[in-house]
Amino acid sequence: MRLTTLTSKESTLVFRALLTAFAFPGRVSQLPRELVARMPALCLPMLALTDIETTMCAPDQPELQAEIATITGARTVASREAQFVMHDAMPTDETTLNLHRGTTYQPELGCRLVLAWTVTTVPASPDSTQLRLSGPGVVSGTTLTVNSASAAFLAARSVANSRPPMGIDCWLVSATGEVIGLPRTTQIEAMDFAGSVPGKN
Amino acid sequence: MGYVSARGGLDAIRAAEKLVRTKRLVSDSNWLEEEQILDKLRLLVDRVMGEAGLWEPQLASKAIRQSEGDATEAVHLLRAYRSTLPRLAYSEATDVNDAQVMRRIVPAFQRVPGNQLLGRSVDYTARFLERTADADAREEAEKLRGAEREIVEEKNPPAEEISPRRLIDLLRDMDMLIDRRRTDDPEPFDITRTPARPPAPRSALLSSMSRADTGALVNQWYRNILGPDGYLHEVTLGEVRHATLPLNVRHPVTGDVVTVTHIRVSEVEAIEDLEGIDEDRTRFDVGYGLCFGHNERKAIAMANLDIACHRDAGHTQLEQSLLLTTDALDSAGFLEHLKLPHYVTFRSMIERKLAVRKMRSNEASTHDGA
Numbered sequence: 357m358r359l360t361t362l363t364s365k366e367s368t369l370v371f372r373a374l375l376t377a378f379a380f381p382g383r384v385s386q387l388p389r390e391l392v393a394r395m396p397a398l399c400l401p402m403l404a405l406t407d408i409e410t411t412m413c414a415p416d417q418p419e420l421q422a423e424i425a426t427i428t429g430a431r432t433v434a435s436r437e438a439q440f441v442m443h444d445a446m447p448t449d450e451t452t453l454n455l456h457r458g459t460t461y462q463p464e465l466g467c468r469l470v471l472a473w474t475v476t477t478v479p480a481s482p483d484s485t486q487l488r489l490s491g492p493g494v495v496s497g498t499t500l501t502v503n504s505a506s507a508a509f510l511a512a513r514s515v516a517n518s519r520p521p522m523g524i525d526c527w528l529v530s531a532t533g534e535v536i537g538l539p540r541t542t543q544i545e546a547m548d549f550a551g552s553v554p555g556k557n
Numbered sequence: 558m559g560y561v562s563a564r565g566g567l568d569a570i571r572a573a574e575k576l577v578r579t580k581r582l583v584s585d586s587n588w589l590e591e592e593q594i595l596d597k598l599r600l601l602v603d604r605v606m607g608e609a610g611l612w613e614p615q616l617a618s619k620a621i622r623q624s625e626g627d628a629t630e631a632v633h634l635l636r637a638y639r640s641t642l643p644r645l646a647y648s649e650a651t652d653v654n655d656a657q658v659m660r661r662i663v664p665a666f667q668r669v670p671g672n673q674l675l676g677r678s679v680d681y682t683a684r685f686l687e688r689t690a691d692a693d694a695r696e697e698a699e700k701l702r703g704a705e706r707e708i709v710e711e712k713n714p715p716a717e718e719i720s721p722r723r724l725i726d727l728l729r730d731m732d733m734l735i736d737r738r739r740t741d742d743p744e745p746f747d748i749t750r751t752p753a754r755p756p757a758p759r760s761a762l763l764s765s766m767s768r769a770d771t772g773a774l775v776n777q778w779y780r781n782i783l784g785p786d787g788y789l790h791e792v793t794l795g796e797v798r799h800a801t802l803p804l805n806v807r808h809p810v811t812g813d814v815v816t817v818t819h820i821r822v823s824e825v826e827a828i829e830d831l832e833g834i835d836e837d838r839t840r841f842d843v844g845y846g847l848c849f850g851h852n853e854r855k856a857i858a859m860a861n862l863d864i865a866c867h868r869d870a871g872h873t874q875l876e877q878s879l880l881l882t883t884d885a886l887d888s889a890g891f892l893e894h895l896k897l898p899h900y901v902t903f904r905s906m907i908e909r910k911l912a913v914r915k916m917r918s919n920e921a922s923t924h925d926g927a
Binding site: 404405 | 642647750
């Protein structure tokens with residue numbers, strides 16, 4: 357499946373879905389289905405948001421990285437310098453903690469991270485962790501169920517976002533184009549099986 | 558009585574949005590076609606494109622329709638849309654002498670190379686509101702349609718009329734102009750990426766004015782020339798042009814320069830009489846203005862403010878005013894945000910006043926007791 361240039365209308369539709377995902381953190385939004393049918397959903401945010409003035413990196417998918425760079429004109433750099441980073445697997449703690457977080461005066465330079473994700477509705481079990489989201493835009497009671505690798509990434513993400521306004525913003529994208537936004541302002545806490553955050557009532 | 562804050566909700570906001578959309582789409586009048594806006598409201602379309610910083614007549618007409626004729630709102634819609642578009646390439650520098658004029662006047666000189674070309678203008682027309690009956694106006698339009706075809710077919714102006722030599726070239730030949738042309742080629746300041754702050758390079762000032770709100774720029778010009786700034790100076794326009802300019806990019810494969818489209822611009826050169834004690838009083842200087850579309854008012858204000866800013870050299874707040882207060886989206890955005898809930902800040906203000914009142918009351922009691 358080859359990637360193609362998005363038209364301005366397609367690009368706007370992807371942008372809109374990503375914006376909605378950030379406006380309601382933790383809620384599942386949908387990338388345009390006709391685009392998902394044509395190319396990997398994970399690449400759509402990169403195709404829509406990168407251009408000749410942006411830097412990008414897809415360290416575990418060099419072929420897709422080259423293709424995105426050719427199509428959009430974005431410069432490929434190391435992930436710690438990139439404005440947009442795409443990962444097919446959960447990044448290591450080291451990778452996450454080294455992503456660019458912006459500066460106090462230019463927090464908008466913080467990295468936008470696009471991650472492959474399997475959206476699950478399976479309730480929490482001993483093999484998974486249920487997380488409660490809070491922060492601006494989060495609908496009360498929003499939870500997220502993740503496996504242990506994802507939980508480790510989210511812990512590193514919390515560290516990367518511990519000095520606001522600096523931080524990293526994430527989109528979790530499923531193969532079918534479902535997308536969950538986790539902007540840096542969203543706080544994530546692990547819940548126990550009873551559904552409450554340990555230490556809180 | 559205490560102050561009780563009201564609380565809105567997402568449902569109320571959605572209902573308000575629906576009301577706007579429904580009232581716009583559902584009405585007894587005919588559907589407003591984009592072509593009608595493009596054709597009949599061309600100056601509004603040009604103004605919106607200029608203030609949005611996006612040359613796209615079709616989208617501008619959509620924005621005008623969606624905003625129900627509110628130019629600033631249309632600019633907001635276009636800017637928001639523009640911000641979602643990727644940058645595909647950088648255009649090559651275009652020589653304004655490659656422009657083809659549709660209108661060109663030189664108020665400073667009667668006999669200029671290339672002649673005066675009035676083009677489409679109401680400058681010399683008495684303003685009478687036309688109250689012709691619709692049926693009569695339509696009949697007149699049909700008659701004129703045929704006549705217009707003849708005019709277009711007959712008109713084949715010579716090259717010196719399409720790209721006429723400039724008055725400033727003539728003045729340079731006469732050694733009447735200060736020569737401020739640069740020999741280096743600095744990168745232009747990109748106001749779409751970084752807000753320009755004084756002291757800023759001239760390219761930042763020119764782009765800011767080119768994208769500024771027309772009314773705000775005219776107001777700055779009037780204030781500067783006649784108002785409290787007290788900066789009275791001789792204003793003469795050298796060139797006022799409405800012309801089409803080619804937009805060139807380098808082909809990504811062949812590397813050749815190719816013209817991808819043409820844009821219309823208004824261009825003005827303002828001749829400034831120099832009379833300052835530290836200025837060359839034997840020569841003139843020139844201010845420059847160029848903006849999207851047919852918007853001579855804006856280009857004239859821009860050219861005069863360009864030279865005013867140069868002569869001011871940071872002595873007054875002119876540059877700061879131009880850079881920080883003339884953008885339609887900046888100023889209207891700040892103004893309109895006042896309509897959003899300020900419950901917390903206002904409650905805090907009330908509490909501060911109550912606290913001061915309580916403190917004074919306590920002080921008075923203490924004083925009375927003593």
